[in-house]
Amino acid sequence: MDSRKPLRRFRKRLLRAEPSFRILSKLWRVSWLYVLLICGLAGVGYVALYSAGGGSAKPFAGPQAMRFGFGLVLMVTVAMLPPKALVRVAVPLYVVSLALLIVVLRAGHVGKGAERWVMLAGTQVQPSEYAKVALALMLATWFSRVSYARMGNPLWLIPPAVMVLVPVGLVLKEPNLGTAVIIGGIGAAVFFAAGMRLWQIALLAVPVPMLAKIAYEHLHDYQKARITTFLHPESDPLGAGYNIIQSKIALGSGGMWGQGYLHGTQGQLNFLPEKQTDFIFTTIAEEWGYVGGAMVIVLLLVLILGGMMMAIRSRNRFGRLLALGISVNFFLYCLVNLSMVMGAIPVGGVPLPLVSYGGSAMLNVMLGFGLLMSVWVHRNSRFGEEPDEQS
Numbered sequence: 001m002d003s004r005k006p007l008r009r010f011r012k013r014l015l016r017a018e019p020s021f022r023i024l025s026k027l028w029r030v031s032w033l034y035v036l037l038i039c040g041l042a043g044v045g046y047v048a049l050y051s052a053g054g055g056s057a058k059p060f061a062g063p064q065a066m067r068f069g070f071g072l073v074l075m076v077t078v079a080m081l082p083p084k085a086l087v088r089v090a091v092p093l094y095v096v097s098l099a100l101l102i103v104v105l106r107a108g109h110v111g112k113g114a115e116r117w118v119m120l121a122g123t124q125v126q127p128s129e130y131a132k133v134a135l136a137l138m139l140a141t142w143f144s145r146v147s148y149a150r151m152g153n154p155l156w157l158i159p160p161a162v163m164v165l166v167p168v169g170l171v172l173k174e175p176n177l178g179t180a181v182i183i184g185g186i187g188a189a190v191f192f193a194a195g196m197r198l199w200q201i202a203l204l205a206v207p208v209p210m211l212a213k214i215a216y217e218h219l220h221d222y223q224k225a226r227i228t229t230f231l232h233p234e235s236d237p238l239g240a241g242y243n244i245i246q247s248k249i250a251l252g253s254g255g256m257w258g259q260g261y262l263h264g265t266q267g268q269l270n271f272l273p274e275k276q277t278d279f280i281f282t283t284i285a286e287e288w289g290y291v292g293g294a295m296v297i298v299l300l301l302v303l304i305l306g307g308m309m310m311a312i313r314s315r316n317r318f319g320r321l322l323a324l325g326i327s328v329n330f331f332l333y334c335l336v337n338l339s340m341v342m343g344a345i346p347v348g349g350v351p352l353p354l355v356s357y358g359g360s361a362m363l364n365v366m367l368g369f370g371l372l373m374s375v376w377v378h379r380n381s382r383f384g385e386e387p388d389e390q391s
Helices: 005-016 019-029 032-052 061-079 083-107 127-143 154-173 177-194 198-205 208-217 221-229 242-253 280-313 317-341 359-377
Strands: 109-111 114-120 123-125
Touching: 019 359, 032 061, 032 280, 032 359, 061 359, 083 114, 083 127, 083 154, 083 317, 083 359, 123 359, 127 154, 127 177, 127 317, 127 359, 154 177, 177 317, 242 280, 242 317, 280 317, 280 359, 317 359
Parallel strands: none
Antiparallel strands: 109 114, 114 123
């Protein structure tokens, strides 16, 4: 006798039951192992921020833990939403994200040479973070209604191309080069997964060098300095090269096993800049060494691969594209931050998700994980139909 039959019968009864029991059925289908991994990464962040605060939960670790608790509730709530509900809110969320980006340019808070924050209900919000999730949701909605055959017609690519270029342009105007690159990367990944032809990709790649030159000419002086000095930071050790020099020192001083928790010299003596945000990984590597840093990277990779698997397992086009967009967003977050602190690319002001201190980034990542979990919970549903009717 198949031992799984009683479990299957119980699940079918839940699906035929009242709405409250349907919620229980959806909770049953949540990948709680994946949620546990997310909590594990957030725990790493708490430990690192506790150290960055000088061995105290204030001012970083405590508020971050509260934000994660709220984000966890948000993630589970969003996971309960069926594809039909997500499609309905795609356009409003995208429009609101663009409106907030425009508000930032008009009346944004200036910090470190850039206008990236706006005050909403007494809270600082970074709209460029939410624009990434809104874009992934909007592109998944658009391409779920466009067949592979229509993808061969370039006219069908114009609207989604505009959807990508508008937020990229607004974010570059702030300026926030790192986030603009991530937004462009999300768009490129979804375009490719949706069935964009190779000749179309080659055609779009032709003007890239010219556009890059134009973009470089419109960068602020401090951004140009980051680009020109990241290969030779020693040329300006007290200016543009200071951050990356101190980061490399901290990474190297950790050795194989680290200097010990709360005993990192660069971090505890405040030589390491932005140790609670952009350079939080160097705090971890200094205190926990190569082994600790490698374990964090492995955890990040497991979450990325898990998201990709959820995209593959989805039986509807909308879910696959949305899960891919969210997974690519998380991947680029990690890639840009880790490359930045190791000196492989210029410093771009991109945090390490769930580890770096920051409210907007935390809630954006948890919202993305909620959408990813919704794709997993409703992976057997057809696009635009109630999943419970198809399970």
